[in-house]
Amino acid sequence: MATASLPALQAFVAEMELEPIPSFAASNVLNNPIDIYHSYLAKHFQTLVECDPDRVYDSIQPANTTENGDLDIVLPRLKLTGTSPKELAGELLKKVCCFLQFDQSLRQSRRV
Numbered sequence: 001m002a003t004a005s006l007p008a009l010q011a012f013v014a015e016m017e018l019e020p021i022p023s024f025a026a027s028n029v030l031n032n033p034i035d036i037y038h039s040y041l042a043k044h045f046q047t048l049v050e051c052d053p054d055r056v057y058d059s060i061q062p063a064n065t066t067e068n069g070d071l072d073i074v075l076p077r078l079k080l081t082g083t084s085p086k087e088l089a090g091e092l093l094k095k096v097c098c099f100l101q102f103d104q105s106l107r108q109s110r111r112v
Contacts, residue, residue, distance in 0.1 A: 003030070004030070005030075006029070006030060009021065009029060009030065013036075021036055021039050021040070022039045022040060022042065022043040023039070024039055024042060024053065024054055024057040025054050025057075026054065026057055026058060027039050027057065034062070034070060034071070037070070037071070038057070038060055038071060039057070041060055041071060041073075042056050042057040042060055045060070045073060048092055048095055048096075049078060049080065049088075049092070050080075051078050051080060055077070055078060055079065056078065058077060059073055059074050059075065059077035059078050060072070060073050060074075061074050061077075075088050075089055075092075
């Protein structure tokens with residue numbers, strides 16, 4: 001369903017019983033549909049890291065190939081002090097694995 005306005009898109013999302021699409025400065029949900037998913041992902045990722053919301057949004061980038069999914073979270077783009085991206089990845093993977101059931105081989109993978 002194509003919509004020409006943000007209120008119409010939000011109404012459509014509400015009909016599907018989803019929470020409103022989170023708003024980010026760089027998001028363009030009317031012209032780039034992947035930004036809808038990107039916005040939801042950024043909002044939920046924001047709960048796992050203490051960082052500026054727009055920086056979290058900007059750290060999520062299109063994947064290099066579709067074999068790797070649609071979006072990648074590039075941890076160095078968060079520019080967090082006090083932890084290396086590798087350490088942060090390990091901490092985040094533990095948090096995510098608590099919510100989702102992953103196969104052991106996936107837990108050892110670099111991509112989730």
